[in-house]
Amino acid sequence: MMNAHANLALAALAFPAHMPNSKSSHIRSRRTRRPLLPLTMAAHPPIRTNIGMSTHGSASGGGEQAGISSTDRFRMIDFHHVEFWCADAASAAARFSFGLGVPLAAESGLSTGNTAHASHLLHSRSGSLALLFSAPYAQGDAVTASVPSFDADAARRFTADHGLAVRAMAVRVPDAGEAFRTSVDAGARPSFAPAELGHGFELAEVQLYGDVVLRFVSHPDDTAIPFLPGFGSVPSSGATPDYGLTRFDHIVGDVPHLAPVAAYIAGFTGFHEFSRFTADQVGTAESSLNVVVLANNSENVLLTVVEPVHGTKRRSQVQTYLDHHGGPGVQHLAMASNDVLGTLRKIRGRSTMGGFELLPPPPASYYDDVRRRAGDVLSEAQIKGCQELGVRVDKDDHGGVVLQIFTKAAGDRPTLLLEFIQRIGCMDKDENGQEYQRGGCGGFGQGNVTELFKSIEDYEKSLDASARLAA
Structure with missing residues (x-):
């Protein structure tokens, strides 16, 4: 039986090699790029791998490679967060918090010295689920952005084009810079070059599809930072229950x-x-x-x-x-x-x-x-x-x-x-x-x-x- 990558490669031959262009596909970075470092796994717990063939409900018997050491080019620890770009971040976050029972956990905006965008983070008390809502200010300094890849003009176009929509799908990795470089070397289209955020945090992005980016986030296991540097914690009042x-x-x-x-x-x-x-x-x-x-x-x-x-x-x-x-x-x-x-x-x-x-x-x-x-x-x-x-x-x-x-x-x-x-x-x-x-x-x-x-x-x-x- 052919492996999964062979199946995908053959399938691709039947179609034009086309990837939709994004309006914001150029590489941008407003912070110091880290020097090339080797990927280090020792500081993180081992990922459990499946032994043998994975056939979870697959009509094609996919997942054949899941038990063969590792097919991954770099390690993804888990989903980290999803970011929505919207016209009014406070209203969108409040609606999702109320409707889903996910409490407000952190914020970044004028009160934290961020004049580029207002961001509100919802984080489940039952697990790692995190939803970030961000909106541009009318005027502001991009250098103050807590999410360094945020672009006010691009966010306005994004909201006009797509309405309520996901801009970034973020995954936690051991080293965001290394994940970015490995991805680009393997054909990923770069969107935002690796940037150090302080306190051991790093962020980088590659294009996924349309105007959606795959965001790499790395940070120490023992960090006290509530989300990303530049975000302030919101004390839990108990007013928002956690629905699980x-x-x-x-x-x-x-x-x-x-x-x-x-x-x-x-x-x-x-x-x-x-x-x-x-x-x-x-x-x-x-x-x-x-x-x-x-x-x-x-x-x-x-x-x-x-x-x-x-x-x-x-x-x-x-x-x-x-x-x-x-x-x-x-x-x-x-x-x-x-x-x-x-x-x-x-x-x-x-x-x-x-x-x-x-x-x-x-x-x-x-x-x-x-x-x-x-x-x-x-x-x-x-x-x-x-x-x-x-x-x-x-x-x-x-x-x-x-x-x-x-x-x-x-x-x-x-x-x-x-x-x-x-x-x-x-x-x-x-x-x-x-x-x-x-x-x-x-x-x-x-x-x-x-x-x-x-x-x-x-x-x-x-x-x-x-x-x-x-x-």
Whole structure:
């Protein structure tokens, strides 16, 4: 069997070698660039790697390389944060904090000496989940920016072009400068050269797709800095409860052409193919899409790339995203919870008060099938809870179960969605006897992908005013 990189390389031959250009693809740095240093791993705990073949719900049997030492060109420790560029950071952050139960943890702006941008960081008390919202000031000094890659003019264009959208997907790495140089040497398009932020922090960026960048952040394990240097901590008042969201499980990007984008990302990261679904596997009678999920060696950083399929009865929901977003971008953020049913009840309780509205549930007959497929893992009370909330359920060949649900569009445009997910099972023990859950447990089950695709398609139909009037 060919390995994942060979599959991606062959797939890329079928399409033009095209990557969308970004309006802000030039390299910029306003701080001292670090000299070239060797990549040092000793100061960080070892990443647990999977032994043998990974076949988590993959229609193509991807992930073959996950157990072969390491396919990664450099180590990614985990997702670090996601940054939204927006017109008013305070309002956007307040809405997400209220709706998702993620407290405000740090800020940067005029009160901290930053005249370039206002930034508000939400950070879960239950885990590492971090959402950053940034907006430009009318006038300011770029040198004072706490996020050195921030560009006020580019942020204004970004917001006008894309609305509420993700600008940066950040991952923590042992050495941001080394990750940047390794990526660029392997074909990544540079966006922001490595910059030292002080206190052992470093930041760099490469282009991912469209106007989205992949941001590398490195910092000491024992740092007392709340987020990045230049951010001030916000004391916890207890006014904002924590709903139990822990981390980003995976992040999904919609693009016009999947193969060249997937090959580009796998090429500079060394990621392997975790899952793949094609139109005939996950589509509906009216529309469809193609999906590839890429993963790092430990499979805790999952990047999904999706393309539309044309020539179907309805326009693909991916094409709807591309049209309204104005090109490629992050289509949804999947956030994990260790008790997704409890988390969803709290989120649903605020959905009519300015929070986020969940997609409608599937028909009751769907949960009869859930009992057959996953009744040996989920209790009857859990299955009834899934039915009450509309949670989709799937189980892979290794006994891992995945619970998933989407919100309706998070903003005015039918673009950005939020997903909530819980992975159950796949427990293992490390060399010290400590129990942990293997990365990507339960995979991306074909049944869930189909059901979730259909639920979004039905939601889009509800937005089609011309169709409603005709009916």
